[in-house]
Structure formats: C-alpha cells, structure tokens
Amino acid sequence: MRIDIISSLPSLFESFFASSILNRAIVNKIVKIKIHDLRDYSENKHKKIDDYSYGGEAGMVLKIEPIAKCIQNLKKKRKYDTIIYMTPDGDILNQKKCNELSQKKNIIILCGRYKGVDQRVRDLFIDQEISIGNYVLSGGEIPAAALCDSIIRLIPGVMNNESSALFDSFQDDLIAPPIYTRPENWNGNKVPYVLLSGNSKKIKEWNEEQSRKLTKKKIKIIK
Ligand code: ADE
Numbered sequence: 001m002r003i004d005i006i007s008s009l010p011s012l013f014e015s016f017f018a019s020s021i022l023n024r025a026i027v028n029k030i031v032k033i034k035i036h037d038l039r040d041y042s043e044n045k046h047k048k049i050d051d052y053s054y055g056g057e058a059g060m061v062l063k064i065e066p067i068a069k070c071i072q073n074l075k076k077k078r079k080y081d082t083i084i085y086m087t088p089d090g091d092i093l094n095q096k097k098c099n100e101l102s103q104k105k106n107i108i109i110l111c112g113r114y115k116g117v118d119q120r121v122r123d124l125f126i127d128q129e130i131s132i133g134n135y136v137l138s139g140g141e142i143p144a145a146a147l148c149d150s151i152i153r154l155i156p157g158v159m160n161n162e163s164s165a166l167f168d169s170f171q172d173d174l175i176a177p178p179i180y181t182r183p184e185n186w187n188g189n190k191v192p193y194v195l196l197s198g199n200s201k202k203i204k205e206w207n208e209e210q211s212r213k214l215t216k217k218k219i220k221i222i223k
Contacts, residue, residue: 001104001155002032002078005144006070007111008049008062010035012141022149025158033148041066041073050114059115067110067121074108082127083108086140086147087116090129093147095170097130101147102154109147111140175218177210 005013013035017023025031039047043065050060071083081104091097101107110117110126122129132143152158154165169176180191194206 001030001102001152002034002106003148003152004034004036004074004080004106004108005111005148006036006038006067006108007139007141007144008038008113009111009139009141010037012139013145016145017148021158022152025152025155028157030155030157031152036070036074038062038066038070041069043069053115057115061115062113062117062121064118064120067117068125071108071110071125078106080106080108083110083125084147085110085112085117085122085126085129086131086143087112087129088131088134088136090131092134093130093132093150095150095168098147098150099154099171102151109140109144111144113139173215174211175214177207177214 007013013033017026017033022031022033026033038049042049042063048063049066050062053059053061074080082101084107086109110121130143130147132146137143159165165171180195184191184196192206194202197203
C-alpha cells in the first residue's frame with residue numbers, strides 16, 4: 001500500500017512514522033508513506049499557500065493552486081483508489097471504514113489547516129471527507145496520522161500477532177473484553193478466576209459474555 005499525505009506542516013509526521021509498528025511496516029516495505037510539503041508546490045516567491053477568504057470571514061484558507069498541482073502530479077504517476085480530505089465536517093471515522101481503506105493500493109490524504117481548503121478543492125479533487133470526531137483540531141495532520149495508524153495496523157503482516165487486530169474493539173461491532181496480565185493479585189484486586197483456569201472453552205465464553213455486556217453498556221457512547 002502507498003499513502004501520499006499532503007500537508008502544510010510535514011514535520012508533524014516525522015516522529016509519528018518513526019515509531020514502532022508503523023516504522024516496521026515501512027521498513028518491511030508493506031507500506032510506503034510519502035509526505036508532500038504543500039509549500040513545495042507553491043509558485044509564489046514567498047511560498048505562500050494560503051490567502052484571505054472571499055466574503056470577509058475571519059481566518060485564512062488554503063489556496064487551490066498548490067494543492068491542485070500536487071494532486072495532479074501524483075495522479076500522473078499512478079492511479080489512486082481514493083483521495084481523502086481530513087476535515088471536522090467529514091464522515092466520522094469508524095472501524096468499517098478503516099477495514100475498507102486498509103485494502104486499497106494507493107491513497108492520497110489531504111490535511112486541512114487554518115479555516116480549511118478552498119471549496120473548489122473539495123468539489124474537484126476529493127472523493128471522501130473524513131473526520132476523527134466532532135471537535136476541531138488546528139489541522140488535519142493529527143487526524144491523518146490517526147487514520148494511517150488505524151488502517152496500516154490492519155494490513156496483513158504489520159502486527160506481530162496478525163490475528164490480534166481481528167479481536168480489536170469494534171470489529172464485529174463488539175467491544176473487546178477486559179484484559180489482564182501479571183500479577184494475579186495486586187493489593188487484593190484479583191484477575192477473574194476463569195482466565196487462570198486453563199479451560200479455553202470457558203475462557204472463550206467468558207470473553208464473549210464480557211464483550212456483549214460491555215457493548216450493551218457503552219453502545220450509547222459509540223453512537
Ligand atoms: N481537522 C481539524 N479537526 C479535524 C477533525 N476532527 N477530524 C478531521 N480533520 C480535522
């Protein structure tokens with residue numbers, strides 16, 4: 001899989017993609033991430049990428065020209081399955097969308113900043129708009145990083161224990177059961193006995209029951 005990220009603050013991604021699971025996926029060539037600095041596509045001598053909005057609303061707007069140039073350059077080189085714009089008014093990201101995107105070959109993610117991008121970018125170049133929640137961050141970089149993490153970890157071969165992503169909360173619309181590790185007893189707080197029993201059938205039943213209970217309890221929060 002190849003992900004091209006278009007950003008006006010590319011340095012924000014450096015440590016993110018240098019860390020553990022994602023870095024391993026890159027080193028093992030399972031995924032290729034290319035970060036494009038929007039300023040490199042500005043033809044303005046000051047590398048300007050934003051401007052005031054028509055109509056006088058406060059806040060700067062990312063201009064269409066550098067974004068168009070970057071996307072058009074990329075599209076000349078390969079076919080993209082989808083071009084995503086990260087924006088707080090997009091569709092809220094969920095596990096189903098992550099699964100779907102993890103099967104794509106080439107995607108472009110455009111990060112907004114300031115007031116957002118010129119509407120014509122959205123109209124002409126964007127296939128889908130994604131939000132990571134109903135709150136506003138100062139740019140689309142953290143949302144883009146969250147999206148990349150959520151999809152890359154699903155690609156076969158990325159996680160150490162490949163099957164573990166399948167048991168994540170929200171796969172099958174269920175929340176994962178509680179998990180415990182050593183010690184068995186911490187200041188009188190004990191690990192549920194069934195998990196120590198070695199009885200795999202009982203453990204499976206317990207996990208499923210906990211999943212169902214938790215999902216029922218928390219479903220209002222998810223929706
Ligand atoms: N840009 C700013 N806030 C955002 C959000 N919540 N989701 C996606 N992109 C954003």
